[in-house]
Amino acid sequence: MSLLNVGSRALLANQVALQTAGHNIANVNTQGYSRQSVVLQTVPGQFTGGGYIGKGVDVHTILRNQSELLTRQATAAASVDASDSARVERLRQLQDVFSGGATGLGAAINDMMNAFSDVVNSPTDLTARNIVLTRIDETAKRMVGASGRLDEIAATVTEQLKGDIKAINLLAQNIAGVNDQIARAKGNGQPANDLLDQRDQLIRNLNQHIQTTQVAADDGTVSVFVAGSQPLVLGNQAASLSMDDPQDFGAASGQKRLYFQQPGSSTKSELGESTLGGGSVAGLLRFQNSDLQEGYQLLNRMAAAISLNLNEQNQLGLTLDGSMGKALLSDVVPVQPKPAITNTSAGSLALSIADPNKLPAASYVVVFTGGTAGTITAQPNGQAQAFANMGDLQTFFSDRGLQITPSGPFNANDQFFVDPLKNAAGKMQALQFSPGQLAAANPVNAAMGASNAGSLQLASLKASGDPAPLTLPPPTGVVLSFTAGTPATFTLTGNTGAPFDASTAPPTPLVGPPYTFTAGQAISIDGWEITLGGTPKTGDSVTVGNATDPQYGDWYKRNAGNAGAMMALRDTQMFDGATLSDGFAGAMAQIGTRTQSAQFAAELSSSFAANLERDRTAVSGVNLDEEAARLIQYQQAYQASAKMVQIAQNVFDTLIQTMGR
Template identity: 25%
Template sequence: MSIFSIGLSGLRAAQTGLYATSGNISNVNTPGYNRELVQLGENRSYGVLVNGVERQFNQFVATRLNAASGSLASLETYHSQVRQIDNLLSDERSGLAPVMQEFFNALGQMNSSPADPAARAGVLGTASTLVSQFKSFDNYLEDIERSVNAEMKFEVDSINSLTGQISQLNKEILLARSGAGDAPNSLLNQRDKLVHDLSQRIDVRVHEQKSGSYTISLNNGSPLVSGDTSYQLDARADNNDPTRTAIFYNDVSGNQVQLKESTFNRGSLSGLMEFRSKSLDTMRNQLGQMVRVFADSFNQQHQAGVDLNQDPGQAMFGTGEPVAYSHSRNTGTGVAGVQITDANALLATDYDIKLTDTGYEVRRVDNGKLVDATFDGATGTLAFNGVEVAMTGTVDQGDSFRVRPLVNQTQSFELLLTEGAQLAAAQSNASGDNRNGLAMLDLQNQLLVEGKGTFNQAYGTMVSTLGNQINVVQANLAAQQGLTEQLTALQQSESGVNLDEEAANLIRYQQYYQANAKVIETGSTILDTILQLR
């Protein structure tokens, strides 16, 4: 051991400290960067030993922060989507309550003078406006649904890109460790940043293997990343309903498995799916329910009257037809035909029908609850909640069908009358008879929607349901923002760069370097002195 080797080891240690400190300072604003510290150890042979440069990374805190960030991203996505509908409902120009009230007001004016052509024209005009407003509202909701489907595909593409990059970094990290043996901090930082970004899009579980490689899986255990292999997700048509987008997982055998929406509890993808199922589907079904009840009630009452031409009243409004889809993996040839038998008994939901070993099972899509259904074996018909489903063809055990009685009702909503004289305001041929007009006017006060609400009350339910959802998500969003900020602060306290602290370290390592240079200089002076003695 010599004074020169001791001094040189100190110089190398000081130089490594200066490099690490300068790296910390230059990366103070780099996303995902973790502060680095030099780990020194005693070497009895020749001074100090540099054991490595260690990044200040706490896996436990990172996992909690990733989970919190994923929940926050889900709530933010849900909130931004649901606000679109809220803005529409709160707009007086696009609201449905005013146009319904104008229609009933026009009916009241016609009843005051049932033979007046102007009053009758006013009823047709307000009825046409009402139909247009309902259709415009539904078209807006349909546009939102298309946008959600497109955003889901974008999120899946982003997730696949991130998992591909993480698997590549797993490979590079293993290669780096097998070569130099040192921890490749830059690669580790990049990988953890990608994991954080991934957690903001989808709910994942991260496990670090002994080799240092990450295994990342969905919360149902399906792997997304395993070593240097990544498994892709796909966004395509739902097996239950081809008009909707669902998420599929490509397993190790190359099979595509449709994932349940419950698989996605966090992340922006979860927020999109939760908004679609809890808010958008509910709103469209409530709107379709109101339209069908409104149209059937007015048609029934209008057809009980007589128009100005002394002809029986005809249907006043037309609506869309219910639809049913066979599951894409059904083994039988069965087809479900749907018709509405009692509009007043309709519920604002879709249904799943499945043939089990004990018979047909009908389940609500919105809450998953079983529905009491009556099956007529002679006609192959299921009846429940104002809906009748006729099963034709061969239905095998396990086959299922998605029934959507209301989703298309508003799209085809139309006014069938073209002339004011066609309004059947009378119940007889007597001049001035307005009894049927009064009966139609009274429909606004009857509990027709599910047998427990008027049209205005049904619309109020739509508004209040959405309002409650917004209040809940806003409260949860505020709480989650606070939690995420706390965890971010905790993570930064351990891994973030403090410029004041790094400036002090810079001075400390500079002095350390100068002192070790002095040691070498002193050793050289001593050696020269010894040589001169000879």
């Protein structure tokens, strides 16, 4: 009987081994499956006078081949890879908006500015004027198109985030359900290998959307945490995530936030973006809240600077009918600062644009720590800069081309979101379509004195409106009278305001009268600017008159001084020191640099994740060659066990027959 028992145990044990090998082969392509192995143990021998006689083998357990460390490392690396991949995919779309080439926005801007050269050469050519207006309209349409493309990207990112969050909540519920099954199965005393594989795969899938940490409990369940410490799954209970606008400024900020809600609770907690780690949600939020916002800011600043500068200069010139020019593009109305819903005072901030050439490509959050002090933080992820009083606050924005007017009192923790150029590109629109409405002529002209004996020459004359509003000369004109000397000097008659040195930034008042004359120095008088070269003699003069005075006839129709001033805007520094002609190239480089950096990070994280996954599968994966060899091994053992049972049966039959005689 003992031999029969030994054979029977061996037969059953090898049958389990064959079944386990077959289970491995059947699941070779099952995602998340961990290879299983039969662990055999010797049945304790029976003591006799001649020693311990073996009683065969039993199946101790079915071992799940996996490394907890490698599994967690591979899961975390895959989560980072998912974050980087999601971000770089969207950055490539953003880069397409800021692409170069003949169909790009930069080409439209350059074509628009270069078109002024034909008007400068032939101010009465209606075709040349019409081309300028057509180019302006084309630039405006491309700006609107680029802004619309950014809106489309934002909408698709929002929808993808919603889909990810829906998947996260479903996976969390599934993990909680598997946790419950595992806890029940643990009472049997053996691990539920397939359920453990299922849970690990669910956690891996969850980490594709949001990075998690796991803590195992004594009952076999695993608690899953997000954002460092928020329990997404506790035992068989799952919390939920949702996405919404920030609590403080709402949709005005253009950003999105992730919110956590405990089971059975109506309270939602905002999760910090920096605490999310990896996962596609983290990558998409980083793109939405940082990369995309920078794209909006660069585009809106460009649209605002072009519109404001062209409008201002055209309004300083004369049209073909002798009237002052009008705005060429729709006006840029700054968006007023948005107070946070948590503010406890009635204080407000008012904003206007003071200098279109200093506008920042950024938004700001102003936080008051007291009635007049606080911090200013560029969005997103900027460093907080303190201001001690309202003067400091106004200076900060003045240096960025903005004039801010506070209206207090303010309480501690009051906040304001400042994004003055929001949707400037989306609202850009050409307003003038008649060639005669292009104000190509200067509203002032200059004539050298008939008796001039020196070498005075007119280098340039234009209306600037800076630093004083344009005031046209009286019928007798504004006369500059010179006196020779070292240095030469001049006096003014007919002017309204004092002269400025326009060569400095900002323009500085000239000391006088008499005023020192410097050849090549730009002199600003009553909002127009004159530059003279050469050396004057005593008694020399220059008279600047109103171009529309009847005494000058239709001179203004043949003048293109203001068109030249508009063409010169392409070399004006508007974008952090970059000129208008280089502005789009700078924006393209900024987005390109972000994309290149993100691409490098994605390649690195992908390689790291692939290496760790390879290490994990080396432990957990099924090797068909190995399993085939084991099948042969277990088959031979099974056949030998069967032979043992057969022999035991023959011995037993012989024994019965012998005893029957």
